[in-house]
Amino acid sequence: MAELLGTFEQSVLLSIFGLRDEAYGRAILNHVQELLQRNVSAGAVYATLERLEARGLVLSRLAEGSPARGGRARRYYTVAGEGERALSETQKALTAIWKDVQLPIQEGL
Amino acid sequence: MKMSVHAPPRWAERFLERLLPARARQVVVGDLREEYLESMLPRRGRLRADLWFIRQVASFVPQFSREVSPMGKILLWFSWFTLVCTCWLALMEMLLRHPGFELRALLAIGVAAICMATIVVRMLHVAMRTERWLWLGAALLIGVGGEAFLHSATADHFEGFAVVISVVLLVQGILMLITLGQPAKGSPRPLETTLG
Numbered sequence: 501m502a503e504l505l506g507t508f509e510q511s512v513l514l515s516i517f518g519l520r521d522e523a524y525g526r527a528i529l530n531h532v533q534e535l536l537q538r539n540v541s542a543g544a545v546y547a548t549l550e551r552l553e554a555r556g557l558v559l560s561r562l563a564e565g566s567p568a569r570g571g572r573a574r575r576y577y578t579v580a581g582e583g584e585r586a587l588s589e590t591q592k593a594l595t596a597i598w599k600d601v602q603l604p605i606q607e608g609l
Numbered sequence: 610m611k612m613s614v615h616a617p618p619r620w621a622e623r624f625l626e627r628l629l630p631a632r633a634r635q636v637v638v639g640d641l642r643e644e645y646l647e648s649m650l651p652r653r654g655r656l657r658a659d660l661w662f663i664r665q666v667a668s669f670v671p672q673f674s675r676e677v678s679p680m681g682k683i684l685l686w687f688s689w690f691t692l693v694c695t696c697w698l699a700l701m702e703m704l705l706r707h708p709g710f711e712l713r714a715l716l717a718i719g720v721a722a723i724c725m726a727t728i729v730v731r732m733l734h735v736a737m738r739t740e741r742w743l744w745l746g747a748a749l750l751i752g753v754g755g756e757a758f759l760h761s762a763t764a765d766h767f768e769g770f771a772v773v774i775s776v777v778l779l780v781q782g783i784l785m786l787i788t789l790g791q792p793a794k795g796s797p798r799p800l801e802t803t804l805g
Contacts, residue, residue: 524640525637525640526640526641526644529644541665542641546672547673550633562636569640572635572639574639574640
């Protein structure tokens with residue numbers, strides 16, 4: 501079984517899924533903030549993207565940038581097959597862990 | 610009517626460009642610039658947008674700092690600590706103005722400058738030419754630290770703070786000497802020059 505994903509990694513991967521063809525750094529940053537309902541630093545998101553890509557969970561490609569970016573390239577991300585599997589396994593594991601738990605957690609559980 | 614052209618703080622952009630690996634440089638700076646111009650500036654105004662930009666740049670420091678060697682990392686922590694202490698000492702000397710304060714304040718500012726240079730060199734991997742000056746800095750730190758330690762050890766009144774600072778200066782100087790020969794930069798990923 502693959503290593504389970506952390507909450508932040510899941511958020512980034514799910515954002516890439518949700519954004520489909522528009523999943524580039526800035527859009528992912530904003531989407532992750534919406535998902536987690538809190539401010540998230542750009543450094544944390546880009547470091548996570550780098551890590552996920554190094555692990556083969558996401559793929560990226562460069563595209564030309566707009567004038568607002570001073571012509572700087574955009575990097576678009578897609579979730580790789582390995583990433584989908586990791587998400588799926590993480591979801592299964594979390595569902596299994598929480599299956600018999602009723603909130604608020606009862607004493608002696 | 611001449612329109613003013615707003616842009617993120619140039620120094621912060623340049624800092625970020627130095628900090629990031631070649632692969633991420635264009636992309637990240639472009640993303641932050643786009644968010645600044647299209648979202649932050651219209652919604653929050655110049656000052657708050659600038660602060661947002663600087664905060665985002667700062668968030669990359671722990672993530673993308675190029676320091677890789679364990680001893681270099683310790684040196685960075687020591688340098689930050691000494692920088693804060695010496696800035697505080699220089700400020701106090703200038704406010705209290707006890708006899709001979711000029712020399713002590715100057716010494717504190719000198720040590721602070723060495724710490725700042727160490728931080729910049731180790732984190733951003735600036736030119737090796739700058740590192741040569743750090744050899745002199747390391748010698749100065751060891752000299753000042755050693756003198757302060759001996760003075761504290763033989764003083765009538767034991768001052769724990771002075772001993773701690775002097776030991777930090779000594780260790781920092783030694784770490785600088787050890788790490789100066791080591792590269793601060795991790796192996797960069799290959800630079801992508803083509804799109805697609």
